[in-house]
């Protein structure tokens with residue numbers, strides 16, 4: 493990777509330059525008109541700080557814990573199916589997270605097997621969807637336990653919306669000769685990306701090994717997506733059932749309503765991530781940072797509260813912590829870092845967030861992330877949204 497990446501915006505620019513158009517567009521994602529996608533980042537800009545100038549702490553501490561894992565910054569990796577971004581994919585991300593002392597969420601739709609990712613970062617949680625039969629789900633969870641996953645992240649906020657005003661990428665079922673011929677002009681226009689894959693001697697095969705049936709070949713991304721789509725959506729009893737299958741830390745990701753958060757607490761979850769799937773679910777769902785204060789009031793200390801969606805700077809992390817999150821999860825920020833520079837690019841993104849958190853703590857006169865309170869943030873009237881108030 494050539495040179496330090498100073499901001500996530502710069503990582504995004506480099507990713508756009510380096511990736512074939514359809515791969516970049518698959519990362520950008522978003523649904524429908526992109527109302528949620530936009531709000532996720534612009535909402536952070538509406539929040540202000542009121543910095544001190546003297547009496548500031550000489551040292552600031554960022555260490556905390558998430559789902560029983562000690563982490564050195566309040567940022568963990570949110571699960572994403574990174575697939576064709578970089579030949580080392582999720583293993584590079586896991587290595588970078590381990591090098592910076594933080595935890596990794598691995599998507600069920602990831603391109604690398606859980607075992608390889610755990611070898612790169614033992615602080616890995618496996619993310620699962622509600623898909624297949626209960627027997628299949630119980631078996632997948634058992635496999636995760638045997639492999640040594642440190643926790644489960646259950647993602648339920650997906651409504652199979654389709655169509656984006658800025659166009660959806662054409663993702664082939666598999667990279668056979670026909671698909672490669674169609675993809676070739678795009679790929680040839682991005683020789684550095686192609687060269688990375690050429691060096692690794694394999695093309696992205698778009699398979700999802702963590703969904704494979706025992707003794708069978710891994711299905712393709714679309715095969716797995718079909719299984720997911722055909723599975724009837726879960727009830728809260730099903731969520732309780734899933735929780736009983738895993739006797740360790742368990743996160744429910746994608747909560748934005750107070751009533752759902754309370755049901756999740758009743759179901760015995762360890763953690764909740766306030767999220768709208770990075771603006772990829774039902775468009776016009778408000779930014780998670782707007783929903784966070786009401787959820788923090790509702791759940792108190794009964795579960796760990798995380799937030800994901802729109803984190804692009806260390807100061808965003810600090811705003812989320814001040815409004816009640818214990819830590820945040822990042823998606824596109826590390827994917828752009830991965831595209832720009834593989835493991836080094838992801839480390840760079842984690843480093844720039846660490847520096848940003850440190851600088852915000854200094855300005856606010858806080859010596860630890862645990863000292864942050866709502867008073868550290870200027871919340872304009874009308875900013876927050878209380879969804880599903882009980």
Ligand SMILES: Cc1cc2nc3c(=O)[nH]c(=O)nc-3n(C[C@H](O)[C@H](O)[C@H](O)COP(=O)(O)O)c2cc1C
Pocket residue numbers: 518519520521532570571572573599600601602619647745767768769770771772800801802803821822823824825
């Ligand atoms: C390309 C892409 C793929 C994603 N895949 C998954 C996934 O497989 N499982 C999941 O729980 N969330 C998935 N997400 C959502 C992220 O985990 C996270 O909620 C979101 O990216 C946070 O928003 P941010 O990208 O603004 O940080 C995906 C997001 C993106 C952008």
